[in-house]
Amino acid sequence: MGKIIKNLKWLTIAIVVCLLVVATHHAPSRSPVVKEKMQGIWLTNVATAFLHHTTFLDEILHQLSLSGYDRIYFSVYGLKGTLYPTSRSYTHFLLRPPLTNPLKAAAQESRRQGLKPYAWFEYGMMLNPGNAIVQEHPDWLLKTAEGETVEDGNVWLDPADPEVQEYILGHIDDILKIKDLAGIQLDDHWSVPKAFGSSARRQALTSFTQKVYSHIKAKNPQMVVSVSPNPYNFAVSKYNQDWLWWVEQGIVDEIVLQVYRPTPEAVIASLSNSGIYTASYYVPVGVGLSAVWNVVPFSLNTVEKQVEAVKQQGYGYSIFSWEYLVLRRFAQFF
Template identity: 30%
Template sequence: MFKLFRIKRGLILLVSSLIITILVILVTSKISTATQRHEVRGVWLTNVDSQVLFSSQNLKNALNRLNKLNFNTIYPTVWNGGYTLYPSSVAQKVLGQSIEPIPELKNRDILQEVIKEGHKKGLTVIPWFEYGFMTPIDSELAKRHPDWLTNRYDGTKIDSDNQAWLNPFHPEVQQFMIDLIMEAVARYDLDGIQLDDHFSLPSEFGYDDYTVGMYTKELKGLVPSKDFYETFWVRWRADKINEFMKNLSAKIKAVKPGCIISISPNPLHFSLPASLQDWFTWERREYISEIVLQVYRSDLPRFVTELERAEVDLAKTHLPVSVGILSGLKSASLPINQIESQVEEVRQHGLAGVSFFFYESLWNWSDEAPIVREKVIQRMFPNSVSRG
């Protein structure tokens, strides 16, 4: 009888111990989430639907706010709509304009401003070459260099967003992009540069004479498929962009070895066939040093599915993989509780952090008051941490 009592008592103690252990793990997990030691906490600063870059005071106010809320990384746009947003001698030579000709940028160097003010606040500053190979059809770039543009099989040059595309296979286009990026890398005390989903080419493009000529010369007897999703035609063009990325990466590392080479692509299952952007190869071959994966999904299960893909699991063992979270658009606000849930999923999946698209929509265009949204951000980021 006494022996049975001891066995029961032992089982009770064992179960109690297991319960306590589980509770400790859960509590520790919650605590560690709230007191991250390293985490990317970023935000994109845009020149569309936002005034943050259009005056020195607006910029200072924004960086003060981000610093107060324990952000540590900013991605300010510097190449948008066919213009640089900072004075560029490369742009002057190629476009005839050193900077976007608007009053808000006159006599200013916003890249220098954002680096100076950002570094004062301890923020990592990674300028974002947002437009990549995309340019408005009526831009000076498109007008001055029509031979740099590519087209669809039917000869049309404008995509569904009324944008034209520079031919990423053309050597003069490649040199322009290299010169533009390298000018910023060499001239400014930036922490890195970022390329996104526009550093690519929609797969329906690439039927210009230059590219077709290159293809038929390399592959005797073959012509590009009319089907722009045809596997070999996709692979050939993606590999050409891979070669260019290798070249660009080597040049950046040679000039500034510690420069973060960040990319913000779409998930691979879309980016490769639809945009010829094989970022998984860039990651495997160490052309890049950071990924901020755009996962702009409102449905939480779909959001989580993108975090659990094999290429994401592989990449995060190799370099920091953060997640781009949509915080809203002027035409489509998003509730802050959705944003908070997505941040928590990113943490639970062991990813490096988050970046929000974009600054303005973190606070505005929502049914919730800005102060309410700000309090939730304070809850998400209760303490100051380094980006790792």
């Protein structure tokens, strides 16, 4: 029995030492990555939190930098809360335990690896129906002519409501406290479904976007305001997101057009009349590509073909998302 206890003691010591080595090890730093065309990747909030809590974040960012990526879009505002401290909404403790700031750590480590970190404001004007804000402020929600508040499985905030604006701008202020960030990205959820109205809702969203842009620039003129919308006609007709007008009016600094299609041919076909060509005259642009399950066969090669197709069109790109690229890499061994 004494021998077993002694062996367990040494095993415990060995495990503790290994954990300490992992926790204190830092990947070597890299010089800033300079690209003529953007080469980005999205990380979900769950992935970022997991990598942060397990201390692997620096290694992953180091590898992404070595692979030629120049920017990372970290989901910081989504289903389970935020990756930054805030008093404005609830955050699941597994996503951001007390006294932690995964976004700050991600931004600092990104800079150390020569990458541009963006705070991806993923949920935008959208909320899960179970969100506490929905219960506390039902008057903030948009309603259809029939009085319904749920559309596409979610509820949507009214961009014209002063309290909604204060709520969103408060979150943005919390994000802007992170000094190492290169930009803030709004995406296709920064929108208002047509079920809630058209022209008036479109104008309200545009006006609020202008306000957000001015607010960000007043706090940090160097902060890039990025938008990742759907192709223009779809974005306007279905979600009142007049992003090409925003570009032309100078209230957007970057466009990453979401073209999530199953094949390279479908991606290229969707770029036609998507608005990206016009936008490229005003701001840097890139094409958002999907690496999720419906892009088959499920291999890295499938995504690489889409990347090459986009590059041949003269555009940069960003891939959704890092987790699926990892799964695709593992899939090649099975």
